[in-house]
Amino acid sequence: MAARALFSAPPGFYSIPPLSSLTSRAHRAVLSHHLHVGPLSFSSSSHRRRCHYRACTDESKGPTNSDSFVLTTPLYYVNAPPHMGSAYTTIAADAIARFQRLLGKKVIFITGTDEHGEKIASAAEANNRSPREHCDTVAQSYRTLWSDLQIEYDKFIRTTDQKHEKVVKDFYARVLDSGDIYRADYEGLYCVNCEEYKDEKELTENKCCPVHLKPCLLRKEDNYFFALSKYQSKMEELLTNNPEFVKPSFRLNEVQSWIKSGLRDFSISRASVEWGIPVPNDTKQTIYVWFDALLGYISALLETGENPDLQTAVSSGWPASLHLIGKDILRFHAVYWPAMLMSAGLGVPKMVFGHGFLTKDGMKMGKSLGNTLEPTDLVNRFGADAVRYFFLREVEFGNDGDYSEERFINIVNAHLANTIGNLLNRTLGLLKKNCESTLPFSSTEAAEGIGLKSTVEKSVEMARHHYENLALSSACESVLDIGNAGNLYIDERAPWSCFKKGGETAEMAAKDLVVILETLRIMAVALSPVAPSLCARIYTQLGFTEDQFKSITWADTKWGMLQAGQKTMDPKPVFARIEIKTEEELQEVVPKAVKSSKNASRTQGMVGA
Template sequence: MAARISCGAWLARPWHAVASRPSISKPRLQFRHALFSSSSPSSSAAATRGAVCCAGSSNGASETDPFVLTTPLYYVNAPPHMGSAYTTIAADAIARFQRLLGKKVIFITGTDEHGEKIATAASACGSSPREHCDVISQAYKALWKDLDIAYDRFIRTTDTKHEAIVKQFYSRVLENGDIYRADYEGLYCINCEEYKDEKDLLDNNCCPMHLKPCVRRKEDNYFFALSKYQKSLEEILEENPEFIQPPFRLNEVQSWIRSGLKDFSISRASVDWGIPVPNDKKQTIYVWFDALLGYISAFSGENKQPDLQDTVSLGWPASLHLIGKDILRFHAVYWPAMLMSAGLSLPKKVFGHGFLTK
């Protein structure tokens, strides 16, 4: 898939464009046939069947079910960039195609606005985290308007309705016995905002994604019992190999799971800018245990008290999560396990695309 976008001025200086957007030519896109069709002209048809949007297949959904499509909720530590546009333009093309087929489409995008990196970025700009998030979130909306992105829902993780959904979800997982408290010491990547396994790091304990040394931290956290769901995840991928696409991404995910899943920390004692843990106000919820719920909270109404189960009934599960390969583990391993713990349906498909330059 190739995308040629004439928006260098905006992407280089998005702060100016929030107030006065430059003239931008419409994106011109070229997509492989497999992106939109359940058939493939090559001998690898079985592997690529329904690669992204499954236009010719409903995955068991009825004709009246909406086609729910999501981009990631983009992290607002920095302004929008070409990678953000790449994913969103592709998602917009898929949404438009599904509408041409007569499907009701719910196209969800938004911004992920909590965490240490955002508080640090705001401080560097001399603003509060809230002010920083407001500016960058508006920059995303302005860019999507200039690129003629026809999304249906834009969710911000600082919305009060989102916070309510996250707290209810956390409480449900806690009641299921899948959250516990423990001391933890490990190597922490500030840019990823997660603890890393030493075997996954480069020389000098550098993060393979950001190429910066991880720092050793020790803190008292709450953990999600991910290891409890290892067998269930293995069975799901064995029975539904098209859940993760393209096929080589499925192989990556299966390799991660077979190597043994470890419980992961879902709270931070050292981060103030986040949603408070319901049973411990001194800690905030880890950004990924927060942001992923945006795919559900996006369905909640504006003028009513959010309720998790009611919100789920308005459109969940997602038909497709379209994401970059760098966040595949969170969407293909953590997220399904979290949903199983809460007794909620899994998304129908996760597609992890490559980077613009790789």
Template sequence: MRAISRGVNRFYVTTPIYYVNDIPHVGTAYTTIVVDALRRFHLLVGDESRMLTGTDEHGLKLERQAHEEGKTPQAFVDEMAERFRQAWPVLDIENDDFIRTTEPRHKAYVQDLWRRIEERGDLYEGEYEDWYCVGCESYKTEKELLPGNLCPIHHKPVERVKEKTFFFRLSRWEKPLLDFYERNPSFVEPASRRNEVISFVSSGLRDLSVSRTSFTWGIPVPNRPEHVMYVWFDALTNYLTALGKEGDPLRRYWPPNGRAVHVVGKDILRFHAIYWPAFLLSAGYTEKELPSQVFAHGFLTVDGQKMSKSLRNAVDPLRLARELGPDTLRYYLLRAIAFGQDGDFSHTALIERYNADLGKNLGNLLSRTLGLCVKFSDGKTPPMGEIGPLERELAEAAANASAAARAAWDELAPHRALEATWTLSSAANAYVDKAAPWASAKAGDMVRTHTILATLLEALRQLSVMIWPAMPKKSDGLRAQLGLAPLAPKAGEDLWPKGFTPRPAGEPLALAAALFPTIDKDAEAALLTKLAPHMHGAPAAEAPATAAPAAAASPAAEAPPAINYDTFLGVDLRVGLVKTAERVPRKDKLLKLAVDLGEAEPRTIIAGLALSFKPEDLVGRKIIVVANLEPRSFGKGLVSQGMLLATGPSEALHLATVEGDAPPGSRLK
């Protein structure tokens, strides 16, 4: 399809610069994958798009760690920064720049920003004493600390520090910041984080200590070399350093000429949403020259537990990418975790979602379609004949999916974008069954058969574009099998699907090996043992002498106790017809269903289906319901009068359904 020309917008998106006290892990990979996917989406729709990542390399913590390892701080950070630089290509991340805070260009820029703030009278000398968390590289107030003077983030004791310092007049910017937030409500997202920021600023801002004299590993304060800059004053400036000074061509990405979005973890939101705009305003930047948005995402746990060295549950994203392919990891992280909320990484759920979404949905659609094309159109694109109601229905589904996915990407909601994308894949799979090209071919109606296949090929072409931000290599592979060249985005050309326009007849297709071969139970067990041995049965490589007893196997892994026949007969399983379905307000996982069980009135069933199904997709489906279960209250008048049957994780459920003419209320035997 011809690209649509459009005006050029500019999109600049950044990760935090990662502190090099540790190697890349699944948390840093998650943030960086999200940012790369956002960059790719904006490229796809014709924007000039630029991505920045890098490393934060100054501070007391790094100075101490380097000395503990017998290295100079510079040698230590050189070694650690290289691990981050080399990690991202393994995950198909293509950042445009990689900045290090030890680079000369950054040092010069930070010192210039310091001078600008100093000239405006917002820096003064004094002495500071308070509790300091070396892990956070920030001071903590008494009310922030946990009992025992523990940092609320690291749960480690803070240190009492007293030293000479320069203070930044943060208190001066309290009202200007509140006014700015009011005029720019989308500056901090999601809304819950914005409320936290406003609450913190409203409670009163204290002047901020922005230099240190108790250690030397940092950028020297201009004309006062006994002071080094506070690591956050240093680090935050990287976003501008990488674009150069006023007049540099790259500065076109910065507001007001571009859209600049900082993606950060919620633990460093305060630095980005309060300190950073205050520094810029103090340096003479206008409100229109501040970043466009700071988006704070949540934390990741692993199989329900906080990542911890003592639990030996850290996830190596590079190893996962090498075992399963980078696109599989990218898709899972982008699809399974609601961006902006806390999420859980599960090896089992990753494989289940791979099989369900990639293998049995999109992969199956591609294999079926190409197989039918080999059989009925000599492995070439067939001619498009007269379209009917089924084709119009699929074209409408494609238009809706494309519009919803595009809007979600633009709103920094990759999970919703991919959910919308997969509605098209599911609709195309349903279309195959309804249209039944094998039946029309058997009846000798090849015009109709070719129309069906041409329609399916167009759905797959659109899908090959819509998955590219998340799975660039698999997009290339899908397009290769469709006989299409890889996507090559250009500024000003919008490649996002705009309409249902089948290709000319006679173009060659390329049936190949399965794009997403499913992982069977034996292969899954082997993978889980290899990737997460401490969770899936194999002994840990280096269990400490004081290790806790091994956890009992999960109930799902054990054979349930036998029941007698009479007990089974006591379970009233019936066919239920879903009449209506709606979301439960403020309950992300719950849907409220009205289900016809052949009784005078439909029953209300509350079910945790919202992460896997849209309400409208359930209406009209015949499900299996446990009808004699005691009613269960969900609070606020929500009472479930039965339970439906399903399998899989909450974000990739498969319903137990009934085909055929069984009426509502029929008993299962």
């Protein structure tokens, strides 16, 4: 689901203390005081439905396969079109998926949209659409952006898909059978936009939501609750036995703190929301969007034509290797979701990674501030390679990061246009001038006695290590180190001067060109998870076909792929520098289109060859 702010209790999940404490009126009074949201009561003992306790097992866990890698982004909430935060998560997931494919893993990369809930229905009504029409439109905007950003996902799940509803109902039945679902009344002040109950202490003086500044509504509902409190010890055990379950490590500390404070049962249904999956055997209630959306990670595994049930989905690849999420939805994925899975007898994901937030020019982004960052605009102006590279290189993965247009342009020009692009362009130019664009030696022969080869090999190994540990910024740095070493090498060797001397000196100069081109080839493989189109252009200019590039593996980072006699293409910029143009210059180039652009003062013509 899309990110929502977290307070003392997670958004939408209004919670209550363990069931064992709800045995007396006195305990209920304590509960009301603790939550600050009004009295909670059970109308009768029959209103609380409990089943026998069933020990959690992993009998429904999917097959373990070290050659498979299943990763997910959140299912993005379709109340509005995609924003840069959603794009950042998905770019990172795509880079990780591409790296795992290079390793030869069978990757299932899952993304999609969360399409139920009151907020969706309200957004649809505001746009004079039915909820379904609204969801179709926004879901397509995600697909379009992912295509523009060169996201190669394997599964796109929508929570309005029929197969998803069947999986949700199967899962609900399992949890009910475990004795972990019961019914209770609840009353409190509710914010429709946040889709959560608010503590009165949070509200403004006029009883408005502090986030949306709109009045909160007093609601009393008869809901179904999940008995999270039963899984206190199991969750503690999970984190103790699996310290890698939550990353980065400081996020693990947050999760441990939440659990130590005591787990409380939470609501998993809504009586006042029609746009959702009906609760089995109770059509007056719908399943709460978080309980619904998390199961999209499992329903997405179903193949077209397969029997749409929970067990079939699980056997197709569950548990996931990695949930990649923003830090604001960490609690849902690292606490509530594992407990739900335990209740259903399913395996938990291997890792949950919570990354940070993005700011712009050091400030939090928001429409009211007029400083939103639109991913479609960035891609249209600068190209997918530049956008992908900047955010993965400049933001230390796991921490918050900042976007500055000046910094963006400086980084991509220096790294992609200069360090990589210019090195390739001038080396191919020298090869064309002196060797008729034909490699006179193999890269193995050319590198004999050359120290650059070992430098490249060490940097490649470091890049692999960083990719494997999700240190994407460090992986980019290691690959760029290869380019810096190549530039230093060519400047020191000065082959342009050596060719003029002829004889053995010219022969050494020719070998130097092959060494540099092999260095660039290896860079293209190692950087391909981050900037795939740029790396494809490098590969084809070196004389390989597009199909050959598509079939590369991490093994191709090994030195020695370039062979004597291989023809290269004529040099052509693989990444054109981003030029900052004045308003007058832009009006001369595109007078009408640019005049209407808010970003008319800064743009570029071409971002790639």
